[in-house]
């Protein structure tokens with residue numbers, strides 16, 4: 001088990017290395033750079049542009065720039081923002097915490113909604129199955145930013161006392177912080193819950209037809225025992241996989257949702273950084289997001305091994 | 315026979331309905347099983363043996379509507395219209411069942427011990443510790459070595475033969491009156507088959523339970539049961555004492571089945 005985790009963690013390094021190269025070169029392949037972006041529409045002399053570039057090291061070949069960045073990154077220094085001239089890490093971490101919290105709440109919501117509806121759909125069949133699947137298709141057809149906009153509009157119309165756009169820091173007001181994130185989390189969670197719901201339904205139906213469930217019934221076990229120990233525990237493995245994969249989608253989705261709900265997370269920061277061509281900031285965001293997604297995958301694998309004893313032997 | 319039958323089946327029919335089409339796969343069969351008696355059901359694949367067993371246990375496969383007609387009486391009590399909770403008290407406790415495929419019949423995410431425990435705690439009302447002790451005893455009884463150690467293993471750590479032993483331990487754990495064994499050896503290789511049959515024979519004697527042994531192979535029946543019902547296309551076409559059926563079958567279908575058994579004489583009594 002420990003070996004499995006160590007191996008998975010070690011495998012993250014080459015992947016992150018690859019990600020860093022791709023992000024680094026892609027950014028520089030974009031038209032324009034920080035010097036032009038900061039000049040905006042004001043006329044600026046070619047020499048002035050060159051000075052800015054030279055000061056930031058943007059005049060060197062890309063591979064030299066990359067090696068310079070890598071050398072610092074390996075010591076834990078993610079560089080300085082072109083815009084604010086402050087260390088990127090210090091700017092990013094508070095925002096990451098906000099996005100992390102939003103993603104976590106949305107993930108929990110999606111898991112609860114998805115597994116509950118999927119389970120009900122598979123066990124009760126009939127009208128419930130119909131309703132759940134109908135609702136799922138509907139939600140799947142509507143992108144989550146549309147859902148978010150609808151939620152904002154409806155909440156504004158019918159519950160004006162709900163302060164949707166008032167983000168408060170967790171340390172200042174924990175309860176207010178969490179309730180403030182509920183609506184953005186809900187609009188994020190709905191689309192993901194559909195995937196979890198459909199996968200739970202399929203997994204439970206698949207498990208229900210297994211011989212060992214027939215054996216459990218032949219033992220005269222109570223319905224609840226069969227549901228919990230035979231159906232759900234076996235259906236959990238595929239459900240954990242999709243949930244883990246969906247966390248990456250949640251992270252991506254939160255960038256959009258944060259902009260709609262004006263939540264001061266990574267989304268807004270990424271948007272501004274790209275607009276300004278703030279290379280060190282973008283590079284740090286990409287790398288951190290990739291690390292999080294990879295860590296979640298390792299977590300999924302550990303969960304697997306905890307659920308299903310066969311995994312750790314393979 | 316003076317003793318009242320343990321199980322009395324009369325005009326049993328079983329019908330699968332899919333959409334508007336209905337297929338009757340058991341065509342009104344009748345038979346008795348006396349307390350402690352061993353009865354064989356033999357017939358080719360698809361003749362309705364498993365459906366008969368499931369009809370007695372009231373276990374339709376998930377998602378397929380199976381309609382059962384006729385009468386099934388256990389110690390005089392009608393089972394076909396028994397409420398489901400009462401039927402759950404019969405399943406496993408009074409009538410237990412062993413299935414064909416041991417590889418897929420155990421829950422892969424639960425330990426072997428836990429799968430015997432849950433049965434004991436359901437029917438015996440045993441405490442956690444008492445159930446654990448009994449589980450280890452049962453694993454020893456069916457011939458698992460180091461039972462206290464192996465109880466914490468998962469099914470994938472057991473061979474097919476060992477898994478079938480575990481499933482037999484589960485089935486006999488609450489000392490049922492009737493054990494239905496549906497092709498208990500079909501999925502196993504020949505040497506293991508003989509071991510499992512010997513185990514069933516021994517347990518039946520020690521626990522004094524009746525046995526309904528279902529198979530498509532006359533070779534399995536020899537030395538195991540006193541009476542045989544030969545089934546074909548949902549009907550019982552011949553019934554008789556095992557010796558009589560082997561030496562003087564009256565139905566041509568029985569003769570054909572007997573002719574299909576390889577090296578019958580070599581096996582002798584299992």
Ligand SMILES: Nc1ncnc2c1ncn2[C@@H]1O[C@H](COP(=O)(O)OP(=O)(O)OP(=O)(O)O)[C@@H](O)[C@H]1O
Pocket residue numbers: 330339357358359360361362363364365366375378497530
């Ligand atoms: N779930 C089901 N839905 C529809 N028909 C079924 C179902 N299960 C079994 N049948 C049909 O019922 C008939 C009897 O099946 P059964 O499983 O009892 O055969 P069997 O005698 O046990 O054969 P085998 O030796 O292969 O196990 C077969 O014709 C089969 O096609």
Ligand SMILES: [Mg+2]
Pocket residue numbers: 363364365496497
């Ligand atoms: Mg069968």
